[in-house]
Amino acid sequence: MSADSTPGPGIPGTPGTSGARHRAKGRRRKPRGRRGKGLTVAAWTAAGVVVLGGTGAGYVYFKLNGNLNSVDINQALGTDRPGKADNGSENILVLGSDTRSGSNRKLGGGEDDGSARSDTAMIVHVYKGHKAASVVSIPRDTLIERPECTDTDGVTHDAASGVMFNSAYSTGGAACAVKTVESITDLRMDHYLEVDFAGFQKLVDELGGVEVTTNQDIKDTESHLNLKSGTHQLTGEQALGLVRTRHGVGDGSDLGRIQLQQAFMKALVAQVKDVGVFTNPKKLYDLADTATKTVTTDSDIGSVNSLLSWANGLKGISPSHMTMVTMPVQYDPADLNRVLLDEQKADLVWTALKNDQQIPKAATTGTATGQAKSVVSSS
Template sequence: MPDRDSKPGRRRAKGRRRKPRPGRGRALRVVAWSAAGVAVLGGTGLGYVYVKLNGNIKSVDINQALGADRPENVDNGSQDILVLGSDSRAGSNKKAGGGTDDGSARSDTAMVVHIYQGHKKASIVSIPRDTLIERPSCTDKDGTEHPAQHDAMFNSAYSTGGAACAVKTVEAMSGIRMDHYVEVDFSGFQDLVDDLGGVQVTTRKAIDDPDSHLELSAGAHQLDGKQALGLVRTRHGVGDGSDLGRIQLQQAFMKALMDQIKHVGVLSSPKKLYDLADTATKTVTTDSELASVKDLTSFANGLKGLGANDMNMVTLPVQYDTADANRVLVDRAKSDQVWKALKADRAVPRSAGRGTAAGTADGVVEQPGE
């Protein structure tokens, strides 16, 4: 079951913010880490649209919601961000998600993004949504208290108590304090990919999944937003149809997306820059410390050196639940290796992934540099 190690977490370093180099301007940088889009996003002033962009951003005060019931802050220069792709079935997400408009929401995708000291490398830990965990007690946005639950599905934390409950659950599992929270929804992810002009991927095998409305032949493709969303959500069209297989596709797409962002010429087109800024700020929900264009700009500037090859992507070590093939259980010994490495700001050891459950979609989508 989940690791409840009580060793300290960490907090953000408080060094001076590096000023942009002359002549480059201040530009909105979009750093997106997939799943349902899953992304860490940054923004710029843009002068005359500053107030409008600020007004687009939605936020949640995680610190107020959780109070002192969190891992200890430790200042060692690293950062930990919980990134969620929301599986809302309300409004514009109904069409994108392919569900009914019942107003419900789940964390369809979850990743802990660990930025190492110096901000030159990152490890990204995907948490399977079907993982059975010990969910801590949570209070929802209406003030209703929900008692702790044994063997709860991980993605139920978000539907039970929203962003604050999702953060509290991850912190209980890992013993690491999340410095930031970023959430991206279905329709926003789709729009971001379209604003970027699509994302190029190469599939080694054909994909045909009626559930995610995705049909791709083997070969190179420039995916639009709808196709990209289908790719990161497909599970029945590739491999063994498991959530673990889908995570492998998400991780491959994430690297392709990072590569696209790095090469897209947003500075040469003020309209493209504005469209990206407008879409990005409408798309995300952040913790209150990132809830302004200025804060997003500073955050993004600290990540601008990261590329696809600087990210180590792993899946939280799990084992299949023998009582239910559709669920997985945390491999405590292996997951301890992951969380302890991140707490110490060290690379995740390869041994953490050996002998654990894995899907069979690996290699369906080529990653940049292969």
């Protein structure tokens, strides 16, 4: 089920398994419009601000610091949470969001209703030593038991049964999204990063585009993507179309889109490392300015200094040391637009990450895949 099954020092990304199916109860909702989501390069970009800091450009620090938004996840969730790991590993919940207002309205389509949605969710597990990472994508269409949660405004939201995973964010924002992920995985989310997709498009353009190879033609009128088979230097608009598309590849499900997102994320990380931002102060500043305007973080890394310190500890993770899988799921036989958590297989994933170990192949063999594997690769 992974977009890239090349084993690295992290967890082998191999397809997943059949197993126990837990059927969630509740009303099935028709899919909404196909909205694309951003993948974050903020951590990699922020590390480069050290170069500017070394020039004594203090105004840069204050400007970038003023760009950052943060949410106090710890205060909202309290102490009833999984324990922190004591081995140096950490888990980061990365969400891509669209607010349906301002520039995001134009990119996502639809009315300017001011609402916030998140359809991309990734658990990034950074292994002890911070030289390798595994990424577990959570399909937005997974039917789950959403726990009661309190948002960062102090409003409590009731638990719900048989609702889509992305309802956690639209109901109670970042805090409820984190609470839901922790309830599913029993893993502590040490940090939270959210990126809006208007900023994602601009980041890609400021990087000079991202090179990917498509192994077949991709045409999706809903995401406005039209790519012939071959190597492309994607613009921000094309990259946004790629991570949004679901009808142009595989079986048209969200699982296929996840595989494209995973492949693109590896290409994006490679591009950040290759683009030479550390030797070009102007490019570095523009990229850092956009990145800090684009991301929302948890309050623990909600300042440039904290974000820099944290990101510096991640910059040793290369694309070849990133392994990507999708949370084990099965198609819902009652509604093929929805998927159900394959609890038996998922438990193998969560147990491996909790113990900072490789995910066993049995955890990712035979589950729903979306059939879009190898459509896109980094060049």
